[in-house]
Amino acid sequence: MAQVSSIANEQTSTPVSSSKSVMLRISRYNPEHDDSSKFMEFNVPYEKWTTVLEAILEVKKHFDHSVAVRYSCRQATCGSCGMMINGKPRLACFTKISELDSDVVTVEPMNNFPIIRDLAVKFERLFDTHQKIKPYLIRDDTELETDEREFLQSPKELEQYIQFANCIKCGLCNSACPTMATDSSFVGPQALAQAYRYVADSRDKGKDSRLKIIDESHGIWRCHFAGSCSQVCPKGVDPAMGIQFLRGYLLGFRS
Amino acid sequence: MTKDEHKAGIGGMANPTRYGIERVAYWLMRLTGLGLLAYFVAHIYETSNILRGQVGWDEFLALTQTTEGHIFLALVIAMCVFHTVNGIRVMLGHGGIGVGTPARPDYPYDPASQNYRHKIGIYSAILLAAIATMYGLAVMFGE
Numbered sequence A: 001m002a003q004v005s006s007i008a009n010e011q012t013s014t015p016v017s018s019s020k021s022v023m024l025r026i027s028r029y030n031p032e033h034d035d036s037s038k039f040m041e042f043n044v045p046y047e048k049w050t051t052v053l054e055a056i057l058e059v060k061k062h063f064d065h066s067v068a069v070r071y072s073c074r075q076a077t078c079g080s081c082g083m084m085i086n087g088k089p090r091l092a093c094f095t096k097i098s099e100l101d102s103d104v105v106t107v108e109p110m111n112n113f114p115i116i117r118d119l120a121v122k123f124e125r126l127f128d129t130h131q132k133i134k135p136y137l138i139r140d141d142t143e144l145e146t147d148e149r150e151f152l153q154s155p156k157e158l159e160q161y162i163q164f165a166n167c168i169k170c171g172l173c174n175s176a177c178p179t180m181a182t183d184s185s186f187v188g189p190q191a192l193a194q195a196y197r198y199v200a201d202s203r204d205k206g207k208d209s210r211l212k213i214i215d216e217s218h219g220i221w222r223c224h225f226a227g228s229c230s231q232v233c234p235k236g237v238d239p240a241m242g243i244q245f246l247r248g249y250l251l252g253f254r255s
Numbered sequence B: 001m002t003k004d005e006h007k008a009g010i011g012g013m014a015n016p017t018r019y020g021i022e023r024v025a026y027w028l029m030r031l032t033g034l035g036l037l038a039y040f041v042a043h044i045y046e047t048s049n050i051l052r053g054q055v056g057w058d059e060f061l062a063l064t065q066t067t068e069g070h071i072f073l074a075l076v077i078a079m080c081v082f083h084t085v086n087g088i089r090v091m092l093g094h095g096g097i098g099v100g101t102p103a104r105p106d107y108p109y110d111p112a113s114q115n116y117r118h119k120i121g122i123y124s125a126i127l128l129a130a131i132a133t134m135y136g137l138a139v140m141f142g143e
Helices: A052-062 A124-132 A155-159 A172-176 A189-199 A207-214 A228-232 A239-251 B009-014 B020-063 B067-094 B116-141
Strands: A004-006 A020-028 A038-046 A082-085 A088-091 A104-108 A115-117
Touching: A020 A052, A038 A052, A052 A104, A082 A172, A088 A172, A088 A228, A124 A189, A172 A189, A172 A228, A189 A207, A189 A228, A189 A239, A207 A239, A228 A239, A228 B020, A239 B067, B020 B067, B020 B116, B067 B116
Parallel strands: A004 A038, A020 A104
Antiparallel strands: A020 A038, A082 A088, A082 A104
16 A cells, blocks of 8 residues: 655645645665565655656655665766656656656656665666776777877767767666566667767777677677667667667678 | 566566657567467468378368458468568668767757658558558458
8 A cells, every 4th residue: 555645734844835746656665675666655746847856855855764766966967866757767857747747756766777775776787788898998009108199089070979978877778678678688778889989989999899799699689779778868879879880880781 | 587687577578658669660570570480380380281181281271261360361461561661671770771870969869760761661561561461351351
């Protein structure tokens, strides 16, 4: 049975001016002693600009400070507050309640990530796969030895990868990916998009070694171009595009 | 896969409702692929009836001349046409063809890889499958 609480019935430290309220359903689960997750429900007032993260923090402030949520920058830069909001992976700080067009907002931990508690998930695997594809420039002369030399790059060359450099490692793409839903070993759209980011960088010389890393049974071939990763990306990275370009190299469509 | 991994599972993979027509196409592609694989196995079994001679062959073939048999074959036509047309779209996409060009993204960040060319390809696959199925039904039931 879900617990329902309302801020209007509480003594609040800040005046609540909003006339609108939304039912916020928060998934609660502690793997250490819970068998399954359950929802707690809260009536939260909101304004046109109120984000889901702000609503969750209101709940923490007024009702239940034990709700576990990870957040930091509150401006879609740190990639910490990814969660399932009304069934779709989104950043809580980048999702306004008014844009959801619903009287009920359900927040759950991201799919395809182990749960630490409530809305907080483990990112170890995402960081492992990210590291696996060598997310750095590979070349023999990486260290600059004199002031006279630098790795020049034209604006056109920059355009080839700058979109993919916007990745904030929030994990929404991995959460939306249908392959990640069933394949625990799949490298995932985040890492594959970052592989393309460096392959497309004119300063980088590590294309062959990266292609070798992703050219395996649980690598790039498990992507079926469903495109869900690109649809949920909050930074416009479009991992599906990068992955197809990357596969184009392996299939001989690109050189 | 352990419970700890919190995977969306087959239900999450197969749910076509949350991510637009591209996810529907992904789901249909898998479904028709499995359907055609099942048909392929059934087809081998069907043709193996030739070993039972003319009578055995005619007996089994008579199953396809029933209403249920016609509907089954119409489904096969639908699966075959959708899988072929959408497969061509996916294969081109897999080569990086028609997935857009990298550029600095602007809000609201509409992904270039999910462009109108691919949407037209998906809707064309569905439309052609429907037309072929209707034609097949007209031929089979019009006998």
